[in-house]
Amino acid sequence: MKAKLNPAYLSAYAIVLGGAVIMLMPFWFMFVFATHSDTDILSVPPPMWFGDAFLDNMRLLLGRLPYFWHNLGMSFYVAIATTVLNLFFCSLAGYAFAMFEFKYKEYLFAGVLSTMLLPAFLGMIPSVLIMTGLGWMNEPRALIVPAACGAMGVFMMRQFIGSAIPKELLEAARIDGCGEFGIYWRIVVPLITPAFGTLGLITFIGAWNNFMGPLVIMNDMQMYTVPLALRSLSGTGQVPWGAISAGSAVAVLPLLVLFVITSRRLIEGLTAGAVKA
Amino acid sequence: MAHLSLRNLSKRYDNNPPVIENLNLDIHDGEFMVFVGPSGCGKSTLMRMIAGLEEISAGELHIGGELANDTPPAERGVAMVFQSYALYPHMTVGENMGFALKLAGKSKQEVAQAVGRAAEILQISHLLERKPKALSGGQRQRVAIGRAIVRKPKVFLFDEPLSNLDASLRVQMRIELSKLHKELGTTMIYVTHDQVEAMTLGDRIAVFNQGRMEQLGAPLELYERPANQFVAGFLGSPKMNFVPCQLKDASSSEITLSVAGDNRLVLPSSHTIAARGDITLGVRPEHLHIVPLEQGFRARVDLLEHLGDAEIVYLELAGSEQPIAIKLPSGGHGLKQGDLVGLRPDAARAVLFGKQGQAIRLQ
Secondary structure (H helix, E strand, C coil), rough: CCCCCHHHHHHHHHHHHHHHHHHHHHHHHHHCCCCHHHHHHHCCCCCCCCCCEEEEEHHHHHHHHHHHHHHHHHEEEEEEHHHHHHHHHHHHHHHHHHHHHCHHHHHHHHHHHHHHHHHHHHHHHHHHHHHHHHHHCCCHHHHHHHHCCCCHCCCCCHHHHHHHHHHHHHHHHHCCCCCCCHHHHHHHHHHHHHHHHHHHHHHHHHHHCCCHCCCCCCCHHHHHHHHHHHCCCCCCCCCCCHHHHHHHHHHHHHHHHHHHHHHHHHHHHCCCCCCCC | CCEEEEEEEEECCCCCCCCEEEEEEEEECEEEEEEECCCCHHHHHHHHHHHCCCCECCCCCCCCCCCCCCCCCCCCCCCCCCCCCCCCCCCCCCHHHHHHHHCCCHHHHHHHHHHHHHHHHHCCCCCCCCCCCCCCCHHHHHHHHHHHHHHHCEEEEECCCCCCCCCHHHHHHHHHHHHHHHHCCCEEEEECCCCCHHHCCEEEEEEEEECCEEEEECCCHHHHCCCCCCCCCCCCCCEEEEEEEEEEECCCEEEEEEEECCCCEEECCCCCCCCCCCEEEEEEEEHEEECCCCCCCEEEEEEEEECCCCCEEEEEECCEEEEEEEEEECCCCCCCCCCCEEEEEEHHHHHEEEECEEEEECC
């Protein structure tokens, strides 16, 4: 379709463009500041283009945070484990809610959804008490297990499976000799990869950026995840903005790569079932 | 191959009226049985009960002499072809067809051989590497049938398998299914609402209505000697003409009817008819003839439909405003809209129905 160059179209375009610039600016400054010294960063006007102090900033970061690479590994471990478990359990629950008829199904589903209404902070104290009781404090499983299945994921999977998989497929598999888990594993899972892409990305980002969870669970600096480790820098004398920016840039890179790889699937997954194929 | 025996079979969802009620039916070894009826009559539910996809609320289902009420679908020895094909979209045609054998633990070689044989029968060998989305409707249907053949089932179940195909492909697939049945000799159960499919494919037809089996028999038997008005009206296109009439006189050799006012019709009979008063005369469109006005019932031509090889003439019967359809050979009769003509039914082939719709035997 040929673009219309009328004033209304141009002003709409300008608003969208302005919004995009405002949203991208923090990212831009994070990458730019990662390559400048603290003196340059605090100068007026601040630097707008890349400098050459990235390695100095990284050296400073690693000096202040000797476990930074370990913290990065911990972030990866927690985020990947949470994502894998979420995909598995949410798809299992979503499959059951979408495809099976059982007593009190609607009430159970409403119960699952109602957990979305509770602010995450409300669960903080009980969670710490439970983890202390289990002896899991300061261990990554205290972050992974409670986040292994979320209401949003169950809801998303139920919607996707209900709209994307005809019941006849499951019946055909049942006649072919598939057990119930076999149907899930061999038929349902391969057909819900777009939803896996979407939920996986959302869960990974959530787990990667989680700050409050590690803050109350992790005590040793060695066990910190990246957001918590970087935050710890700002409480010790002069704030090393260049080092924090360098650390943040390193921490955000995996997310950017993941987003670029899965963005098409993310959009597919979010719009799935919106229109009849 | 297997003989199926259904004894007092019922299906009920919660406290709702039964979908199938006390059904008794025997399906012979190697028979092509067609379940036919309007939407919602319970025919598909019955097939799903046989497949094991619906629980049996009451009664017994025997497949090959063994009670199968609680047998899992995969162990019943049945294979089902769905209306929507139900092919696994992420698998190739070959993988779709060999899936059941793979699950049964057969070796790759055995699976490949079985798939190859079935593909040859259905002439889809060149499609084995394709995914279902790259196939036409007809090809998908063949793959779905192939998937059933590969399992070498005791009973094939077809749930309206041709409904999604266009008219010409449906005719072609119908013929191929018929040939397949002759070639394999396996018991086949076929659900359809299309009476042409039912008439052409079935060794026997079971006509269903509101969860009950109205009649069971060979296609021509049902067509010529329907048990009731529902069966008579369901089979045949255009459907049988039903004309309200009065039984005036009945002897052991003939009965006299008063049709649409003063018209008298005498039908041969070898029975003494107990019914009296208001009954219904049923005559198929091809058993009605155009005659000179004074020799038949008066009727006015309302509409003509040209089918190419035949014409359907719709008329209004004088004195009753009853619409009547006649099937005539194409051309030559010179009829046009508004003509007044005489109608004479073929008395030997007319059927009478009592007040409850049940057929009254004349011969």
